[in-house]
Amino acid sequence: MSEKNREGKRTARERLAVEREKQEAADKRRRALVVGASVVAVLGLAAVIGVVAANADKDDSEVAGPVSAPSGARGKDALAIPVGKESAPATLTVWEDFRCPACKAFEQAYRPVIHELTDAGQLKVEYHLVRLIDGNLGGTGSRTAANAAACAQDAGKFAAYHDVLFDNQPQEVDDAYAKNDKLLELAGKVDGLDTPAFRRCVKNGTHDSWVDKSHAAFGKGGFSGTPTVLFDGKNIYQDRTMTPAKLKRMVQEAAQG
Numbered sequence: 001m002s003e004k005n006r007e008g009k010r011t012a013r014e015r016l017a018v019e020r021e022k023q024e025a026a027d028k029r030r031r032a033l034v035v036g037a038s039v040v041a042v043l044g045l046a047a048v049i050g051v052v053a054a055n056a057d058k059d060d061s062e063v064a065g066p067v068s069a070p071s072g073a074r075g076k077d078a079l080a081i082p083v084g085k086e087s088a089p090a091t092l093t094v095w096e097d098f099r100c101p102a103c104k105a106f107e108q109a110y111r112p113v114i115h116e117l118t119d120a121g122q123l124k125v126e127y128h129l130v131r132l133i134d135g136n137l138g139g140t141g142s143r144t145a146a147n148a149a150a151c152a153q154d155a156g157k158f159a160a161y162h163d164v165l166f167d168n169q170p171q172e173v174d175d176a177y178a179k180n181d182k183l184l185e186l187a188g189k190v191d192g193l194d195t196p197a198f199r200r201c202v203k204n205g206t207h208d209s210w211v212d213k214s215h216a217a218f219g220k221g222g223f224s225g226t227p228t229v230l231f232d233g234k235n236i237y238q239d240r241t242m243t244p245a246k247l248k249r250m251v252q253e254a255a256q257g
Contacts, residue, residue: 079213079217090123095218113248144178147205150211160190187202
């Protein structure tokens, strides 16, 4: 193996490790804030927690209005957007949030090999979209971007628009993706996507309830954060020895039976 390849693998692992550490640090800060608030106003916080818990239960079990799944969505309740050939022998399941920095780091590190394997018919990917950052930091950008991505799926342009959204991801605290104009501007980077039908879908929030349902399924799945990346039922994102080259070997071994 060349020194360049070894360095590339180290860089990918280090980048993913840094994003994991950032996410863990953010979780610790949020827990610390909750604990501090409880010391100052226990009764008031208890009331707030009750409201939040009630809303969380409603979020995870009830989706208001009709659910409009994007064209070609598959799996239980049509919550998965597939990329790659259905006949591919290996499946990667990815739960992502378009505002999530760790998701962007995963995409940057693994995208080339995922594209290579899906193009070769060896791997299919099932994308599940969630709005975790909206809940953690406030705003609606995760949901609005996910709806736009589902609209792109209707137009047969999901994979390309998915990549554009991560390539242009704003800072985590910047809710830029809550603005339809920003999402429509980025659609211009995908040939043939910016059409009247796509614009209506984005502006009307056609798939908002579908995003909510996908997010509820994420919570019921017991997953702890995004990205959650499953291969043969195993969360490979939590495997600190995982690299794009290792994933490629796993997929090729699956193809060989």
